[in-house]
Amino acid sequence: MKNETNRPPIAVILAAGIGSRLSPLTDNCPKSLLTVGGSVILERMIRNCLSCGMSQFVLVLGHMEDEIKQFVDKTFRDIHVTYVINERYRDTNTGYSLMLAASAIGTAEFVKFDADVVFDVKILRKLLDDDHADVLCIDQNIALEDEEVKVITDDQMQVIEIGKTVDPKLALGESIGIEKISAKTGKLLFAELNGMMKVREHFQDYYEAAYARLVDKGSVFRAIDITGLNWTEIDTVKDFTAANAMFETSITTVSRGQKKAIDEAAEKQTITM
Template identity: 75%
Template structure:
């Protein structure tokens, strides 16, 4: 099998969910099409990817799929995007959605995004620049409870355990829903998910369950500490308010070279386009 290591990673965005905990905001809108700080959540994500040189996208859709397609096709004419439809979005979870991307991703390296995460581009730049093959973005400054996907690492930041049932006392922090998966490991992730989904009991499993199974088999995953960088997951109306407080202005698309100049000069970001 030939692995594709000589091109920027794909972006795989999981956006099939209903967003029921965000009602009434999602009564007439897909969660990923809500506006935060003057920019649609999905627009922020795609522009951040473009800023980091990622130009090929796989969107796994379900709820309000046509609306999301229409938005992306209108807002981002010319980008390479493949839509994958999860017709079972009402009775499955992120593990099933990610599994459906297998045929499109093939043996390419990819970065997987939960479509309800709003984040500073700096997080993605550091993830893309990491030399490690499989990397999870981790925030240590989180009050860990049952809802969070918790991660335990060793002294070299290699992941030992991941999942919502991980002991919060032993955990380093929360996995924020953005990961880089290598060209070699990707097919292994999809194989685990396919095996899991053969049992109806696993329909509601999260994709992290596949990571955990591979970690148990010795496949290396590492944590990237992004503590202090801006990000938030939007699950509830309260989360939505936090997101608008953190990200109060429209997204910008800034190239790597432009950002380096801005950082060195200490100036404000470029105007939105």
């Protein structure tokens, strides 16, 4: 993994939304603090990052920001967290939230997460291990409809089109909401978002709209296929139920070295048996 010898990327987590489609579960609880498989969604995400050597976090908050801050500060005492507040979370979307994180990220490489995605740490490891600078994760085993962010690639997995309006018949799969962004592309991305958000009609745009604009201007994004690895986005009560069926156990922070030792021990036991 190239980031084991270099500075690990910053984890940027977008957690400003209300989660109204999850009502009544979110009536008194932010979506990212719901419990799935014995662990809070945000806790599982942060522990996955820690397992991959990532220890710097930028959290973009809005709805019930104090509750999320209190949870993170109490649960994780030894990580570096910068909180960015989207005061306009009620009338903006993920594009606006990501734009606000620009100054906190600076010129660093980062991995962007949607706070409502529950995922196996293997996905993050695969993303960080990829040698390409700007990479998004896609799942091909998804029934593509209007709601999904669809991705078209060429035969080298370079992204040609991305967005919800992409023709599902031409798409390779769905973008799951986890991307690695280089320092070079980050500068272009935030400039694009800043320009977009000067026009009120773009307030409700998703950050993928900026990705699509950069692709049209020649920026190179690669897709990696994570089909078969567990992940799910939680938008509805049905999604929440499915997530609890998929992730049945709570999470602990396990480093790569510890995971390797566990796997080797399990392999030796299998051979012995």
